[in-house]
Amino acid sequence: MTSDLFARTRTLFEIPDGVIYLDGNSLGVMPKAARERVITELDVSWGRELIRAWNTCGWIDLPSKIGDRIATLIGAPPGSVVVADSTSINLYKALTSALQLSGDRRVILSDSGNFPTDLYVAEGVIRTLDRGLSLKIVAPEDIEAAIDADVAVLMLTEVDYRTGRMHDMARLTARAQAAGALTIWDLAHSCGALPVDLTGANADFAIGCSYKYLNGGPGAPAFIYVRPDHQPKIQPALSAWMGHAAPFAFPLNYTPAPAIDRMRTGTPPVLSLAALDSALTVWDGISMQDVRQRSMELSDLFIARVEALCPELELASPRDATKRGSQVSFRFHEGYAAMQALIADNVIGDFRAPDIMRFGFTPLYIGFAEVEEAARRLARIISENRWDRPEFKARSKVT
Numbered sequence: 001m002t003s004d005l006f007a008r009t010r011t012l013f014e015i016p017d018g019v020i021y022l023d024g025n026s027l028g029v030m031p032k033a034a035r036e037r038v039i040t041e042l043d044v045s046w047g048r049e050l051i052r053a054w055n056t057c058g059w060i061d062l063p064s065k066i067g068d069r070i071a072t073l074i075g076a077p078p079g080s081v082v083v084a085d086s087t088s089i090n091l092y093k094a095l096t097s098a099l100q101l102s103g104d105r106r107v108i109l110s111d112s113g114n115f116p117t118d119l120y121v122a123e124g125v126i127r128t129l130d131r132g133l134s135l136k137i138v139a140p141e142d143i144e145a146a147i148d149a150d151v152a153v154l155m156l157t158e159v160d161y162r163t164g165r166m167h168d169m170a171r172l173t174a175r176a177q178a179a180g181a182l183t184i185w186d187l188a189h190s191c192g193a194l195p196v197d198l199t200g201a202n203a204d205f206a207i208g209c210s211y212k213y214l215n216g217g218p219g220a221p222a223f224i225y226v227r228p229d230h231q232p233k234i235q236p237a238l239s240a241w242m243g244h245a246a247p248f249a250f251p252l253n254y255t256p257a258p259a260i261d262r263m264r265t266g267t268p269p270v271l272s273l274a275a276l277d278s279a280l281t282v283w284d285g286i287s288m289q290d291v292r293q294r295s296m297e298l299s300d301l302f303i304a305r306v307e308a309l310c311p312e313l314e315l316a317s318p319r320d321a322t323k324r325g326s327q328v329s330f331r332f333h334e335g336y337a338a339m340q341a342l343i344a345d346n347v348i349g350d351f352r353a354p355d356i357m358r359f360g361f362t363p364l365y366i367g368f369a370e371v372e373e374a375a376r377r378l379a380r381i382i383s384e385n386r387w388d389r390p391e392f393k394a395r396s397k398v399t
């Protein structure tokens with residue numbers, strides 16, 4: 001039964017007493033296995049093995065080993081995903097690679113719901129390549145109509161970080177490819193949140209974070225997917241030694257590693273990789289369909305309760321659960337202060353400017369009773385104006 005399944009997965013996490021955590025879409029909860037593994041890496045691997053651990057503890061292969069684990073969660077074959085760098089850097093790698101394959105087309109097409117870093121990276125790529133490229137940004141609902149013969153790359157985030165609105169990856173990929181364009185999908189809010197089928201969608205490139213639904217820890221390294229037939233054609237813009245065919249031969253010139261390993265750059269962050277490697281064991285035996293089903297039930301319940309109890313809040317996410325990711329967002333004119341008040345009441349979500357209160361639903365460690373209680377506490381904060389206090393209005397750097 002799925003309820004037993006999720007009761008079991010919950011025990012795999014360190015959840016602080018009394019906290020209702022609805023922010024796994026931003027930073028996942030710490031898996032117990034990750035904590036133990038990092039301690040072992042410190043005490044045994046680094047502490048005793050020292051430099052030998054690159055070989056004896058398998059440090060050198062962690063990026064591809066973990067890449068293969070993540071591949072199983074996003075419908076990708078072994079050898080098509082590697083873990084390295086941040087999502088922003090992986091987007092740079094994917095975009096510069098896609099632009100090598102796209103001939104003399106000039107347009108990078110994206111939408112106004114994309115995460116800003118993706119748009120900023122594209123701006124930087126356009127500036128540095130200096131070959132007449134431009135970034136076209138349209139409303140999410142206008143993307144399909146904007147795909148034409150000028151588009152070199154369609155660059156989208158599948159699930160909107162603010163509203164949770166989800167694009168149809170298979171449909172848009174097919175549409176882009178029919179028009180002769182390549183696709184890059186940012187899976188930051190998809191991976192570990194819902195079933196992703198990169199192979200089925202025939203996506204060209206994908207990138208994503210591991211610190212959100214994959215629970216890899218703060219700043220955990222990101223992943224990059226390159227469709228296997230593209231891999232041998234790519235000369236990485238960030239041609240660095242760990243992506244070399246023979247890094248320890250130390251030749252003066254760059255020869256890319258045979259396959260996805262060419263998307264590696266420098267020395268991998270071993271402690272973060274170790275945490276992520278162990279964090280991914282919580283997915284063993286878990287069906288993404290079950291996770292999706294439960295996440296839709298949890299988020300539907302939250303919407304129903306909040307709308308019944310807090311008429312002041314306006315739903316910013318699609319009402320149809322099949323059209324959104326694993327988060328629900330509400331607009332409220334004092335959303336920042338209300339979120340701070342809620343956090344002070346031990347329900348943790350987050351805020352995205354200008355007025356979005358964001359709540360993530362992670363079935364691996366969140367259940368129905370907590371969702372109901374979170375809605376009740378939110379209602380008290382709104383109906384009693386508890387947010388209207390100076391300490392809740394002082395903005396921190398991270399919102």
Ligand SMILES: Cc1ncc(COP(=O)(O)O)c(C=O)c1O
Binds near residue numbers: 087089118157
């Ligand atoms: C959709 C999306 N893309 C990219 C990023 C940024 O990733 P990174 O900080 O690893 O570069 C985020 C961060 O939240 C995100 O939500």
